[in-house]
Amino acid sequence: MIYFDNVSKLYNDGRSAALQEVTFQVAPKEFVSIVGHSGAGKTTLLKMIIAEDKPSHGQVFFESLDIHKIPRTKLPHYRRKIGTVFQDFKLLPHKTAYENIAFAMEANGRTDEEIHENVPQALSLVDLDDKAWNFPSELSGGEKQRVAIARAIVNQPDIIVADEPTGNLDPIATYEVVQILRKINDLGTTVIMTTHNKGVIDELGRRVITMDEGRIVRDDATGKYAL
Amino acid sequence: MLTGIRRIVKAGFVGFWRNAYVSLASVFVITVALFVIGSTMFIDQLLTTSLQSLQSKVDINVYFVPSASQDEVDAIRTAVAALPDVAAVTYTSREEALARYRERNQNDEIAMQALAELDENPLGANLAIQARETSQYENIARFLEERRDSATQTPVIDEINYERNKESIDALTNIIGAVEQASIATMLVLIVASILITFNTIRLAIYTAREEISIMRLVGASNMFIRGPFMLQGVMYGLVAGVFSLMIFYPIMVWLGPRTEAFFEFNLFTYFISNFSYIFGVLIGIGVVLGLISSVLAVARYLRV
Structure with a gap:
């Protein structure tokens, strides 16, 4: 459902490259982890999927759609098909946990009935029913990330893109977040995640793409963390 | 929506x-x-x-000779009032001018005596003219002066006091x-x-x-x-x-x-x-x-x- 066709991203007139001739595809319902050192190009890769960044060469497809040919006015519609989770959570600070999740649905044009029904479900999926009316500043790192995941899934996207979702979390919160992502994947949503965390990869036992200096150097179906 | x-x-x-x-x-x-x-x-x-x-306190006055006929005075009065620059024209008849003179000089015995010795009213009628803009007084004065100078018989206009007011009008x-x-x-x-x-x-x-x-x-x-x-x-x-x-x-x-x-x-x-x-x-x-x-x-x- 995601297809990278010989994608390169060059800076400084081609003297430095964030991605070099990257080709791979992700099938529906897969759980793909992307690992690599800092600067290996993992985040650039994810930015291509959510149309935050453009390739210098090559194309990125979402199903049959060339992502970087979507007109700017249609981008919001495209982004609604993707749930995003970030290392720094990216919650709206002046909205409560409930409102953060509801905002994604409002932006999507969902009805009030759907919002009243789905937001509590999403909150209970990430086990935060009792924190619905807390602001992000009143939540721990793990709780914030769970709100972010709830927001990412509440519109039932086709795919979840998670950039270092456990990067700022302690081991227990990391474990919880990974379990939630796994649960979401089991329910049928494709997940693409970047990580540094060896324990996470070994615990998951799913496909692992290893990157180094902008290239894919390994692609294992049931990978181990090997750098 | x-x-x-x-x-x-x-x-x-x-x-x-x-x-x-x-x-x-x-x-x-x-x-x-x-x-x-x-x-x-x-x-x-x-x-x-x-x-x-x-501005409204500034005006120019036209004094008519006492012998000017009412028709001639009225003609000038209407002509001035019809000018686009003119905001208001106040007419004072000979009788009103006399009454005002008497009132103003009622304590001045010499003036009153001099007046009593005259058989007829020595004062002419006059017009007080206000322009819309102070800069327009010059035009109005010129119009009146042309009127005075072009008169064929005895002139009806005795005096236009624009020159006297000119300095203060210009300053304003x-x-x-x-x-x-x-x-x-x-x-x-x-x-x-x-x-x-x-x-x-x-x-x-x-x-x-x-x-x-x-x-x-x-x-x-x-x-x-x-x-x-x-x-x-x-x-x-x-x-x-x-x-x-x-x-x-x-x-x-x-x-x-x-x-x-x-x-x-x-x-x-x-x-x-x-x-x-x-x-x-x-x-x-x-x-x-x-x-x-x-x-x-x-x-x-x-x-x-």
Whole structure:
């Protein structure tokens, strides 16, 4: 459902490259982890999927759609098909946990009935029913990330893109977040995640793409963390 | 569509309230801007009215010879009144002129004796002419002089006192011109400065929300859905600031009213009250437009990419 066709991203007139001739595809319902050192190009890769960044060469497809040919006015519609989770959570600070999740649905044009029904479900999926009316500043790192995941899934996207979702979390919160992502994947949503965390990869036992200096150097179906 | 608007309105109000500190700062700055704009409005009004009252005290007089016939006098009177530059013509008949002379000199025995010795009224009728602009007196005087010089038989016009008044009329014309130019220049500078300050404040307010705007975009919110609440907040800043500035002006006007009355013969408080809906509309209108445009421009910056 995601297809990278010989994608390169060059800076400084081609003297430095964030991605070099990257080709791979992700099938529906897969759980793909992307690992690599800092600067290996993992985040650039994810930015291509959510149309935050453009390739210098090559194309990125979402199903049959060339992502970087979507007109700017249609981008919001495209982004609604993707749930995003970030290392720094990216919650709206002046909205409560409930409102953060509801905002994604409002932006999507969902009805009030759907919002009243789905937001509590999403909150209970990430086990935060009792924190619905807390602001992000009143939540721990793990709780914030769970709100972010709830927001990412509440519109039932086709795919979840998670950039270092456990990067700022302690081991227990990391474990919880990974379990939630796994649960979401089991329910049928494709997940693409970047990580540094060896324990996470070994615990998951799913496909692992290893990157180094902008290239894919390994692609294992049931990978181990090997750098 | 309706749900979208309702959500934008709600988000605008909630945002205004939850960012109370930023909102308060923006409202404060717009209030100051509106106060400056309002003050220039009042000062301009004060100047214009006091200049008008000065102007209305200036006139030129045409004195007719006593022997001039009523028809001839009336002819000139109608001709002058028909000039486009003329604002008003006051006619004083020979009898009225005499009565006024008697009244003015009633304690002057010599003058009264001299008058009594004459068989007939020695005074001619006269016209007091007011122009719309002081600069137009010259034209009116020229018109009258042509009239006098072209008379074939005995002239009807005895004297036109333009030359005598010319100096003070010229001085007044210059002062009015200079004051008007200076007040327009000052107003422009102050208004531009307040607009820039307002724009920058709102830009800073929205700068603090730039991260939020990028998050909203990532979540798939359309540009209008992101921009809407900020636009509404801009409008609310303007509205509240408009009300605040009027609340500041009110006691100032109460205090200034009698003082301007004494000095300029123009009561600013009466003006404020009788034109309240106009002033209200202008200040709030400017505030709303300022807030709205500033918000739209500031958000546009973060909606690109």
